[in-house]
Amino acid sequence: MRKRLFIYGSIVVVILLVLAFHIVQQGIFDDEKARVGMPIAQAGNEVEPVLEVVTEDLGLIWAIDFLPGTSRLLASENEGSMFLIDTETLEVVEITGVPEVDSRGQGGLLDVRVSPDFDQDQLVYLTYSAANDDGNTTTFLARAVLDLEGQRLTDLEELYFAEPFLDSTAHYGSRVIIQGDYLYMTIGDRGDKTFDDHVSQDTSNVLGTTIRLYRDGSIPEDNPFVDDPDVLDEIYTYGHRNSQGMTIHPETGEIWQSEHGERDGDEINIIHGGNNYGWPIATYGCGYVTRQPIGDLPEDRDDTINPVHYWECGSGGFPPAGMTFYDAEGFVSWKGDLFVGGLASQYLAHFRLTDNGLEELDPLLADEGWRVRDVTVGQHDGAIYAAVEGRTVSIVRIVPKPIE
Numbered sequence: 038m039r040k041r042l043f044i045y046g047s048i049v050v051v052i053l054l055v056l057a058f059h060i061v062q063q064g065i066f067d068d069e070k071a072r073v074g075m076p077i078a079q080a081g082n083e084v085e086p087v088l089e090v091v092t093e094d095l096g097l098i099w100a101i102d103f104l105p106g107t108s109r110l111l112a113s114e115n116e117g118s119m120f121l122i123d124t125e126t127l128e129v130v131e132i133t134g135v136p137e138v139d140s141r142g143q144g145g146l147l148d149v150r151v152s153p154d155f156d157q158d159q160l161v162y163l164t165y166s167a168a169n170d171d172g173n174t175t176t177f178l179a180r181a182v183l184d185l186e187g188q189r190l191t192d193l194e195e196l197y198f199a200e201p202f203l204d205s206t207a208h209y210g211s212r213v214i215i216q217g218d219y220l221y222m223t224i225g226d227r228g229d230k231t232f233d234d235h236v237s238q239d240t241s242n243v244l245g246t247t248i249r250l251y252r253d254g255s256i257p258e259d260n261p262f263v264d265d266p267d268v269l270d271e272i273y274t275y276g277h278r279n280s281q282g283m284t285i286h287p288e289t290g291e292i293w294q295s296e297h298g299e300r301d302g303d304e305i306n307i308i309h310g311g312n313n314y315g316w317p318i319a320t321y322g323c324g325y326v327t328r329q330p331i332g333d334l335p336e337d338r339d340d341t342i343n344p345v346h347y348w349e350c351g352s353g354g355f356p357p358a359g360m361t362f363y364d365a366e367g368f369v370s371w372k373g374d375l376f377v378g379g380l381a382s383q384y385l386a387h388f389r390l391t392d393n394g395l396e397e398l399d400p401l402l403a404d405e406g407w408r409v410r411d412v413t414v415g416q417h418d419g420a421i422y423a424a425v426e427g428r429t430v431s432i433v434r435i436v437p438k439p440i441e
Contacts, residue, residue, distance in 0.1 A: 084368065084437040086401070091422065092122055092129055095431040098424035100148045100212075100359065100411050105155050108417045111183075112424065112432065113163070115145035121188070122432065124415060124422070134190035136179055139168040142206025147176075150213045151183075152252075159183050161190070164211040164222065173202035176209045176224050178254070196254030197271075199224045199243050212283040212359070214292065219257065220250045221292060221308075225279035232317045232331055237276050240268040245316060247280070247294070247308060249273035261311030276314040276341060282360035282377060283308075295357030295377050296344075298322035299331055303355040304344035305377065305388075305395065315341035323350035346388070346395040355382045359411030359424070367419020367437035374398075376421060378409035385409050385423055401435060 092098075097115040104111065110122045111132075117140060119132040138146045144166030152160040162180045169175075178197040181190035208225030215221075226245035229236045237245025240262070248271040249260055262268035268275075282295030292308040302322020306314055318332040319341040330350060335343040348354045358378035363371045375388040375395065384403040388395040402409060407425035415422055420434040 083440045085440050086368070086435045087438045088402075089420075089434050089436055090430055091124060091127065091432040091434055092120075093429045093431055095120055095129070097145075097426055098410060098431045099146065100150075101413050101422060101424050101432060102149055102151045103413060103415060104151055105153060106416075108415070110413075110415075110422065110432070111149055111151055111161065113146045113149040115147075116140050117146045117165075119146070119149070119190070121185075124418070124420075124434070130188050132183070132188055132190060134181065134193065136163070136165060136177075136193060136195075137167065138165040139174050139206075140166075141174075144174055144206050144209055147209060147211045148213045150215060152180075153215055155183075159185075162196075162213050162215070162220065164209075164213055166206075166209045167198075169202050171202070173204050174206060174209075175199045175202045176211045178213070178220075178222055178250075180252075194254075197222070197248075197250060201242065203227050208279040208297075210280060212281060212294075214283050214285055215252065216285055216290070216292070218251055220252050221273065221283065222248050222250070223277065223280035223283060223294065224248065226277070226316070235317050237278065237316045238313070238318060240272060240275055243269060243272060245275060245277045246272050247274045247277065247283075249310070273310045274308055274312050274314055276312075276316050276318075278316040278320075281358045284360050284362060284375075287362050287364040288373070293360065293362075293375070295360050297356045298348065298354060300325050300328060301348050301350045301352050301354040302331075303348045303357055305346040305357065305360075305375075306342065306344050309342070312342045313340060314344075321347045321349040346397075353382075355379050355386070357386070358409060359413075361412050361414055363414055363421065365414050365416055365419040368421075376401075376412050378412050378423065380408045380410070383408055385412060385421075402433075407433075 098112050099115050100113045108125045112120045117138045119135050121130045146165045148164040150162040159182045160180050161183045166174050167177050176199045179195045181193040184191050205227045207228030210223040210225045213222050224243050226237045256270045263270045279297040280294045294306045296304045299322040302320045319335040319338045360377040363374050377386045384400040387398040407427045411424040413422050420436040422434045
């Protein structure tokens with residue numbers, strides 16, 4: 038009897054070891070090939086997220102955006118290159134005609150945003166850093182016609198640049214979204230450390246702001262501060278440090294932003310025009326050197342807007358980059374969830390909106406060692422696409438695959 042129990046017990050142990058090995062194997066992703074992730078239950082059926090490499094060796098991809106209604110993905114590379122990737126064939130084409138950029142420090146070719154009306158106007162919008170004759174730099178906004186047949190940008194038009202130019206290569210922002218006739222653009226504080234008299238609280242300049250323009254670069258007459266002589270007309274919100282993520286909620290139309298804190302103090306905000314978002318007079322962050330709190334806690338002030346989610350001083354921070362809401366059909370249970378790229382944290386954060394704010398769920402790509410710079414959703418395949426900074430990998434996707 039004891040012998041029989043021993044044999045049965047040994048068989049069970051072997052089965053459990055085999056299952057454990059199978060699970061571990063499925064949970065490992067690396068730069069060499071994509072492996073299958075753990076299954077996720079999806080509203081009546083099961084799919085599993087499969088990680089696939091889309092492109093390699095393209096450099097530091099800063100932003101990605103699909104041409105509407107297609108499988109073609111436009112990507113900006115930090116040093117000043119642009120690529121068009123067919124995500125079905127994986128063909129990569131370099132796009133010429135990109136403006137000259139200054140890629141020192143945190144600068145370079147930054148965001149790229151395809152016009153929602155691309156079928157009619159063939160326009161793409163770019164942000165980038167560039168220098169003047171003195172070598173000082175700032176953030177620029179331009180648009181151009183994307184000539185698909187000629188594989189080039191034409192009719193490049195400079196729409197806006199942030200003043201002043203500064204002897205700094207930090208905190209350019211810079212994300213762009215388009216909503217209706219309006220274009221929103223984030224501009225960083227350029228690394229200003231004068232916390233007692235900070236540029237982000239000085240509305241006579243656009244550093245540390247979100248600006249709102251018409252698509253042609255002109256200033257809307259209904260901007261929130263146009264009747265205030267102490268605030269520049271293009272400013273939509275101010276009191277930001279360095280917002281590198283921005284997206285639109287697919288149901289409410291609200292604008293969401295992700296913002297870097299100093300030491301920790303990273304934030305996710307909902308943006309409403311005419312408001313002060315606090316940096317640096319109200320923040321959960323600490324000084325890099327002192328490790329002491331900067332300013333007041335946001336909840337202790339009634340003249341600034343509190344973040345909807347934050348990483349307080351001592352938490353280790355995030356810090357956040359590009360962001361998007363999942364609005365495709367592939368991962369049904371993720372519909373409406375928020376995904377935010379993490380830089381130093383090296384993972385793709387997954388949030389769910391609840392009555393109490395944002396609930397952070399299990400992260401994606403957490404074992405890869407990749408900084409996640411941008412994220413978007415493929416409407417044609419339901420996959421989540423991410424621009425990452427890997428050893429060789431440039432763009433990956435998380436694809437919903439039915440479990441057979």
